[in-house]
Amino acid sequence: MAVTVSPERDTVATPMQRALREALYAAAISFGLFVLFIGLKTGQNISNELVLTTRWGLLAAVVIATAVGRFLYVAYGQPFLANQKITDVATGLLPASVASRFFQLPAFIVALVAAVVLFAVNSSLVGWVGAEPAGYLQFLRALSVIYVLACVIYYFRGFIHANFTKLGIAALILYPILVVAILSLMSWSFVGGLQGSLKWVDNFGIQILIYVMLAWGLNIVVGLAGLLDLGYVAFYAVGAYAYALLGTQYGLSFWILLPAAGAMAAFWGVLLGFPVLRLRGDYLAIVTLAFGEIIRLVLINWREVTNGSAGISGIPKVTFFGLMTFNVSDPNYVAKVLHLATSSAYYKIFLYYLILALALLTAFVTIRLRRMPVGRAWEALREDEIACRSLGINTTTTKLTAFATGAMFGGFAGAFFAARQGFVSPESFVFLESAIILAIVVLGGMGSLVGIAVAAMVMIGGTEALRELDFLKQVFGPDFTPELYRMLLFGMAMVIVMLWKPRGFVGSREPTAFLKERKAVSSSFTKEGHG
Amino acid sequence: MQYFVQQLINGLTLGSIYGLIAIGYTMVYGIIGMINFAHGDIFMVGAFTALIVFLALGALFYSVPVVLALLIMMIVAMLLTSLYNWTIEKVAYRPLRGSFRLAPLITAIGMSIALSNFVQVTQGPRNKPIPPMVSQVYNINGISVSLKQIIIVVVTALLLALFWYLVNKTSLGRAQRACEQDRKMAALLGIDVDRTISITFIMGAALAAVAGTLFLMYYGVIAFSDGFTPGVKAFTAAVLGGIGSLPGAVVGGLMIGFIESMWSAYFSIDYKDVAAFSILAIVLIFLPSGILGRPEVEKV
Numbered sequence: 001m002a003v004t005v006s007p008e009r010d011t012v013a014t015p016m017q018r019a020l021r022e023a024l025y026a027a028a029i030s031f032g033l034f035v036l037f038i039g040l041k042t043g044q045n046i047s048n049e050l051v052l053t054t055r056w057g058l059l060a061a062v063v064i065a066t067a068v069g070r071f072l073y074v075a076y077g078q079p080f081l082a083n084q085k086i087t088d089v090a091t092g093l094l095p096a097s098v099a100s101r102f103f104q105l106p107a108f109i110v111a112l113v114a115a116v117v118l119f120a121v122n123s124s125l126v127g128w129v130g131a132e133p134a135g136y137l138q139f140l141r142a143l144s145v146i147y148v149l150a151c152v153i154y155y156f157r158g159f160i161h162a163n164f165t166k167l168g169i170a171a172l173i174l175y176p177i178l179v180v181a182i183l184s185l186m187s188w189s190f191v192g193g194l195q196g197s198l199k200w201v202d203n204f205g206i207q208i209l210i211y212v213m214l215a216w217g218l219n220i221v222v223g224l225a226g227l228l229d230l231g232y233v234a235f236y237a238v239g240a241y242a243y244a245l246l247g248t249q250y251g252l253s254f255w256i257l258l259p260a261a262g263a264m265a266a267f268w269g270v271l272l273g274f275p276v277l278r279l280r281g282d283y284l285a286i287v288t289l290a291f292g293e294i295i296r297l298v299l300i301n302w303r304e305v306t307n308g309s310a311g312i313s314g315i316p317k318v319t320f321f322g323l324m325t326f327n328v329s330d331p332n333y334v335a336k337v338l339h340l341a342t343s344s345a346y347y348k349i350f351l352y353y354l355i356l357a358l359a360l361l362t363a364f365v366t367i368r369l370r371r372m373p374v375g376r377a378w379e380a381l382r383e384d385e386i387a388c389r390s391l392g393i394n395t396t397t398t399k400l401t402a403f404a405t406g407a408m409f410g411g412f413a414g415a416f417f418a419a420r421q422g423f424v425s426p427e428s429f430v431f432l433e434s435a436i437i438l439a440i441v442v443l444g445g446m447g448s449l450v451g452i453a454v455a456a457m458v459m460i461g462g463t464e465a466l467r468e469l470d471f472l473k474q475v476f477g478p479d480f481t482p483e484l485y486r487m488l489l490f491g492m493a494m495v496i497v498m499l500w501k502p503r504g505f506v507g508s509r510e511p512t513a514f515l516k517e518r519k520a521v522s523s524s525f526t527k528e529g530h531g
Numbered sequence: 532m533q534y535f536v537q538q539l540i541n542g543l544t545l546g547s548i549y550g551l552i553a554i555g556y557t558m559v560y561g562i563i564g565m566i567n568f569a570h571g572d573i574f575m576v577g578a579f580t581a582l583i584v585f586l587a588l589g590a591l592f593y594s595v596p597v598v599l600a601l602l603i604m605m606i607v608a609m610l611l612t613s614l615y616n617w618t619i620e621k622v623a624y625r626p627l628r629g630s631f632r633l634a635p636l637i638t639a640i641g642m643s644i645a646l647s648n649f650v651q652v653t654q655g656p657r658n659k660p661i662p663p664m665v666s667q668v669y670n671i672n673g674i675s676v677s678l679k680q681i682i683i684v685v686v687t688a689l690l691l692a693l694f695w696y697l698v699n700k701t702s703l704g705r706a707q708r709a710c711e712q713d714r715k716m717a718a719l720l721g722i723d724v725d726r727t728i729s730i731t732f733i734m735g736a737a738l739a740a741v742a743g744t745l746f747l748m749y750y751g752v753i754a755f756s757d758g759f760t761p762g763v764k765a766f767t768a769a770v771l772g773g774i775g776s777l778p779g780a781v782v783g784g785l786m787i788g789f790i791e792s793m794w795s796a797y798f799s800i801d802y803k804d805v806a807a808f809s810i811l812a813i814v815l816i817f818l819p820s821g822i823l824g825r826p827e828v829e830k831v
Contacts, residue, residue: 029614029618032611032614033611033614033615033618035611036580036583036584036611037579037583037649037650037653037654038653040583040586040587041653041654041655042582042583042586042654042655042659043655044657049662050582050586050659050660050661051586051590052583052586052587052590222633228633275812275813275815275816276812276815278816278819279815279819280819282560282566282770282774283770283774283815283819283820283821285566286566286766286767286770286811287811287812287815289763290767290808290809290811290812291808291812293763293804293808294805294808294809297801297802297804297805298805300801301799301801301802301805431759431763432644435568435640435643435644438637438640439637439640439641442633442634442636442637443637446633484648484651484652485648485652487644487648488644488645488648488649488651488652490641490644491641491642491643491644491645491646491648492641492645493641494637494638494640494641494644494645495622495623495638495641495642495645498627498634498637498638498641499623499626499627499638502627502630502631502634503630503631503634
């Protein structure tokens with residue numbers, strides 16, 4: 001938060017006075033912002049009329065909290081950060097000095113012991129201390145596990161940094177196996193482990209990977225070719241509806257329809273690309289946004305085909321390449337064939353590997369394409385369109401291929417999404433989704449695959465993790481629903497991450513063509529394209 | 532013919548509201564070159580403020596004359612919504628000025644999500660209906676014109692006149708136009724650029740708040756998610772008229788209003804938004820910088 005204070009007043013006021021003044025301002029502003037929205041609440045009375053109820057206590061709490069927070073930040077936070085900068089420069093440990101103070105061996109041991117003990121006595125915890133403290137203890141356990149993991153990562157940071165891609169892929173491949181193994185050990189039964197793994201594999205693994213894939217697909221359009229696309233979700237919708245309609249109406253298999261969905265989405269990408277090629281920058285952005293909205297509105301209103309807002313249900317599941325199915329009633333149900341216990345977890349684990357394969361395919365194609373003439377033309381287009389044209393690159397086909405390739409991966413992801421949900425409706429393809437995907441691409445650092453994967457993990461994993469905050473109910477009473485705050489926090493996180501790292505997590509770029517040795521290009525020298 | 536004129540009047544009403552919102556988009560775009568995605572939600576916050584003020588007036592006083600009530604709603608909404616936009620600019624956009632182009636766009640989208648969910652959390656997710664404030668309808672030659680529509684058009688016209696005066700005849704407007712042409716040069720000539728940009732956001736928010744109040748009065752209902760659709764359409768209007776051009780925003784707003792009401796009257800009401808967006812795409816194919824926008828000359 002940059003606040004400009006006029007310099008002549010700054011020299012007169014002591015830091016304390018300045019902090020007090022800033023706190024007063026902050027209180028006044030937050031009072032103005034919240035007096036109507038937090039101080040008063042609109043609700044319905046019995047005869048369904050709107051009535052106001054007052055919440056002055058809450059308003060006072062929020063205003064005071066803002067003032068105190070601002071005071072502490074100005075009085076202690078800012079000097080601390082300034083000092084930190086000086087120390088960092090002096091020690092040469094630029095961003096690491098806080099981290100090295102934060103991750104220390106004694107704290108690591110304490111956290112490790114706490115985590116192990118709390119895991120060991122987990123089952124009898126509620127009996128010993130009651131439900132409410134047990135909730136806190138479980139939260140504490142989660143925190144200590146995170147801290148331990150962070151410590152380990154910090155300790156091996158050099159190794160991790162050097163082998164990030166390999167380690168990342170290995171971790172992604174092993175993830176479901178590890179989850180099942182750990183949960184089986186915790187509950188002492190394989191079936192229990194499978195059942196418990198559902199949430200981790202489905203809500204976290206598959207959900208995050210879908211967004212990783214979408215963001216990698218959009219990255220081709222935005223990150224490589226530099227065309228701002230605000231309607232990417234349209235291609236996702238085309239893919240999903242292609243599989244949903246053809247799968248339910250004609251009973252075609254997923255493995256035939258996956259390429260078909262991709263082709264169809266690519267076709268729509270070209271169709272959209274043609275009229276907008278002449279447009280630049282923000283005009284392009286609004287037309288893509290409009291296109292996304294048109295697709296959604298058509299899906300809602302073309303009821304004869306798409307069944308309107310009610311959506312399409314009963315979409316067939318993916319089969320194991322036609323050899324085994326995941327329907328319990330089928331003779332070749334996977335558990336019958338392999339003589340395993342019946343569980344819905346197999347399908348989820350299979351889907352996990354499927355989306356992982358699709359996402360890695362996207363990454364692989366992106367990496368290979370960057371080395372090909374068309375990929376180099378995309379990047380050249382992003383850096384300077386006029387130079388591109390004068391060097392004889394056909395900008396029309398270059399832009400079209402970028403749109404089509406990006407759209408194709410969106411279509412793949414859409415077909416997968418339809419198969420995973422078993423149900424599609426226009427609700428899933430709102431502008432917010434496009435915005436989230438674009439935000440992931442930008443937060444990841446535009447063009448960096450690793451950065452984008454990290455951004456997807458942080459943003460989507462973070463919002464999914466917010467679903468797990470049920471223990472807060474014990475703090476704020478049963479009426480408190482942490483679910484509601486999910487998107488609020490998501491939006492604020494977007495702002496905060498962007499302010500903290502305006503260039504995204506990985507701001508530097510790896511050059512595709514280089515002389516003698518490959519050096520990362522600092523973010524301050526990169527351009528972002530103008531459409 | 533009567534039917535056509537009727538639709539024309541409906542379109543004028545809708546277009547006035549879109550135009551008021553579109554000015555906020557186009558001004559911000561003109562001066563700092565960013566799409567302020569949170570503007571639709573600023574409009575929603577304005578409408579919600581008006582709603583709460585309306586309910587508070589009802590609770591505090593036995594009866595308030597409608598004109599006075601509308602005026603109070605509008606003024607409070609303008610003040611508080613401006614405060615919101617001012618704060619957002621200061622917190623989310625100013626630190627990123629001079630950063631790369633997509634950064635403020637992403638914070639704007641983040642702010643838009645945060646604002647609508649903030650209203651959902653604090654005021655509840657339901658639709659908020661209010662009893663009709665103005666219900667007179669006049670019948671002229673078989674064309675019915677409601678007082679609501681007259682109020683909307685008159686208020687919009689008055690505000691636009693005031694706004695035109697502010698931008699074209701005052702030193703503040705001159706500073707704004709200077710910043711729009713060349714921010715660095717304006718700063719060198721002693722214009723406080725930060726302050727000018729803040730005031731631009733405040734003016735945009737005030738117009739959006741008026742649009743919100745009029746929207747609430749016209750439709751009599753508002754919900755936390757109602758900022759998106761009018762926001763997108765107003766943005767479409769701004770682009771259609773040529774983003775950065777103030778008369779363009781009004782022209783674009785009116786055009787979108789007319790297209791929508793004509794399409795729902797003569798074709799299908801379901802596809803009115805599709806029509807508006809398609810016409811945007813078609814117009815941009817032939818006029819790549821909008822109807823009144825200046826074509827971008829690129830210098831190497």
